[in-house]
Amino acid sequence: MKIKTREVGDVTVVEINGKITIGEGDVALRNTIKELLEKGRKKIVIDMKNVSYMDSSGVGELASAYTTTKKQGGELKLANLNTKVHDLLQLTTLISIFEVFDSTAEACASFE
Known part of the structure; x- marks a missing residue:
């Protein structure tokens, strides 16, 4: 799994490419979110366009990233x-806690 971040104004877009699975993928996501929050980047969009697979560990890590971001006064949204x-x-009912957008542009604009 590869993670690339880019800034769109005061929003950070986290682009994930590959699988979010136990071991490497979930740890990389956790560390990326942690680093962004430490830098004061509290508006985060995770672009899932190139996520080919996600296991239960990946789902757990997304939920954890959401909770961690919220606790630090930030917002985390999903796109693509x-x-x-x-x-x-949807199966895990986590879809209800996330704001989900069809594109990163829509997700970024929603912070306005």
Whole structure:
């Protein structure tokens, strides 16, 4: 899994490419969110367009990232969910805690 971040104004877009699975993927996501919050970046969009697979550990890490961000006064939103990831979040009922957008542009604009 590869993670790339870019800034759109005061919003940080976290682009994930690959699988979010136990071990490497979930730890990389956790560390990225932690680093952003330490830098004071509290408006975060996770772009899931290139996520090919996510296991239960990945789902747990997304939920943890959301909680951690909220506790520090930030907001975390999801963009570009593919059908598999969307269905997985719906199955776990986590879809209801996240604000989900069809594009990163819409997600970034929602912070205004």
